[in-house]
Amino acid sequence: AQTVTQSQPEMSVQEAETVTLSCTYDTSESDYYLFWYKQPPSRQMILVIRQEAYKQQNATENRFSVNFQKAAKSFSLKISDSQLGDAAMYFCALMNYGGSQGNLIFGKGTKLSVKP
């Protein structure tokens, strides 16, 4: 079975500071993808960043970057220069692509608060 674990239910960061959200996963597949999604309160889920498992290089999208450790099955998200608009639930997700499904397997999420 594939699982995604986010061990931090809540995190807090001061505006302009850096915060790292943790995610570990388990899969028996060799080919898979990893995602971080952001869900602001009462708003839709938005893709933040994505990573292909066979790529060594960590993905970066502006202030968002990941630390992908394949052997450890770890996929953490670093948010630099945090802004008030970054406050949201953040979900780590796994997609196996060995078959035809392509559905996402989500963790329970981390609620990020940003203090002004």
Add this chain to the structure above:
Amino acid sequence: DTGVSQNPRHKITKRGQNVTFRCDPISEHNRLYWYRQTLGQGPEFLTYFQNEAQLEKSRLLSDRFSAERPKGSFSTLEIQRTEQGDSAMYLCASSLGGGLSAPQHFGDGTRLSIL
């Protein structure tokens, strides 16, 4: 790109009633996914379509749940004989193909409350 649209946004119904939700994907997207999200949890995959074909439905929570995508455009999710435990947010997502190059775009969801 008008985004994924879900209706209604909120649905309140009595236990035992049937409910139907609608999802309109992004127009050129051939894949459509349904997820359920309960309080304090991440979304849980229910079923998905490629065009009009329902390619995975074993994750539907019970035989009270069914989904259709009759012409490969919009989709409906129906829950028959609703129960208290069906209260949740039901999310729809769509993508053009699958995999990393085809990220899923989510709608705002339909929040179901069972009285």
